[in-house]
Amino acid sequence: MKITFWGTRGSVPSPGPKTVRYGGNTTCIELRTDENKLIVLDGGTGLRVFGDACLAxxxxxxxxxxxxxxxxxxxxxxxxxxxxxIPGNAFTFKGPVHYEQSLKDVMVGHTQYAYFPVRVEDMAANIQYVDLKEGTFEEAGLKVVTRYLNHPVLCLGYRFESPRGKIFCFGTDTEPFYNVFGSEGDPDAENIAEDLNTRIVDFVRDADLCVWDGQYTPDEYKMKQGWGHTSTVQCMEMGIKANVKHFCYTHHDPNRTDDQLDKILEDSRQYLKERGSSMKIGAATEGVTIEL
Ligand SMILES: [Zn+2]
Ligand SMILES: [Zn+2]
Known part of the structure; x- marks a missing residue:
């Protein structure tokens, strides 16, 4: 598998001299299987750049x-x-089902005339929609497993397993589950949250590469619990528990400069050293390909 980052930024595009190294486009990943079959993950502004590369x-x-x-x-x-x-091209959107709207409703809705001059229905490529829930299916010769994450809208993480046994996990816009199920200290409610977190650890277990939301520093997370994003230390602890080989932060905060990300990685390597972990740590970087 080859994983190429076309967009690594969270929340809103953030171009400019301070984000030029890690990138300012929002989430988009190109996944190529060993047989060179293609899967695209997310359609943030990085998708535009990926599309231009395909055209070239x-x-x-x-x-x-x-x-x-x-x-x-x-x-x-x-x-x-x-x-x-372009006529002849074909795309199938697959993603989480909403309570009141199908995936098609949402995708068609965001190109209504009030927002954009061309409707999705008028694009020349063949475009289909598949609503996804938690489950397992095959895609481009890979086994794909989906899990619900913890975000203020239904959000799915993806686990890809190749026939050669390589494992790539992708989870963005999520934070650890915490007790919203009962009063603080209520052991039953605390256990529900813990069980849900254990499911996520099992979901990313033994990943060769885990690309995961690491938008916040631990101090930032204290102020932003409930916003649906994870702190770097929470990421590392999850990765250690799950025996992840290479952990890669993504959904970088729009205000995060390249120099700050360098410092976060330096601090993370020190943290892992003190924890006695050999897990490799990195940050998703636009234009970079990781091969598994
Ligand atoms: Zn996001
Ligand atoms: Zn989100």
Whole structure:
């Protein structure tokens, strides 16, 4: 598997000289299988840049675009994804079901005339929609497992297992479950949260690469619990428990500068050293490919 980052930023694009190294586009990942089959993960503004790269190669596209969820920063690149305007290309959006709207309703809705001049229905490529829940399915020759994450809208994490036994996990826009199920200290309620976190650890277990929301520092997280994003230390503790080999923070905070991210990685390596962990730590970087 080859994993290429086209968008690594969280919440809103953040171009400029202070984000040029790790990138300012919002979430989009290109996944190529060993047989060179394509899966796209999320359609943030990085999807536009990926589309332009495909056009430059004159590549015909027929693939799934798996969505973590439909918050703007994860879908707003699609109207600017030029391959969607080319007849003969085909895309299937797969993503979480909403309580009142299907995935198609949401994707069609965000290109109403009030927001954008071209409707998704008028794009020339063949575009299909599949509502996903938790489950297991096959995609481009990979086994895919989905799990609900903890975010203020239904959000899915994805685990990919290749025939060679390589494992890639992707979870963005999530934070550890905590006790919202009962009064503080209520052991039953605390156990519910703990069980849900154990399910996530099992979900990413033995991953060769785990790309995960690491938007906040531990101090920032204290102020922003409930916003649906994880702190770096929470990420590392999850990775250690799950025996992850390479952990990669993504959904970088829009205010985070490149130099601050360098410092976060330096602090993280020190933290892992003190914990006696050999887990590799990194930060998703636009334009970088990781091969498993
Ligand atoms: Zn997001
Ligand atoms: Zn979100």
């Amino acid at each position: 190669r004159k590549e015909k596209l027929d693939c799934s675009i798996l969505l973590s969820h439909t918050h703007w920063d994860h879908i707003c690149g699609f109207p600017f994804f030029v391959p969607a305007y």
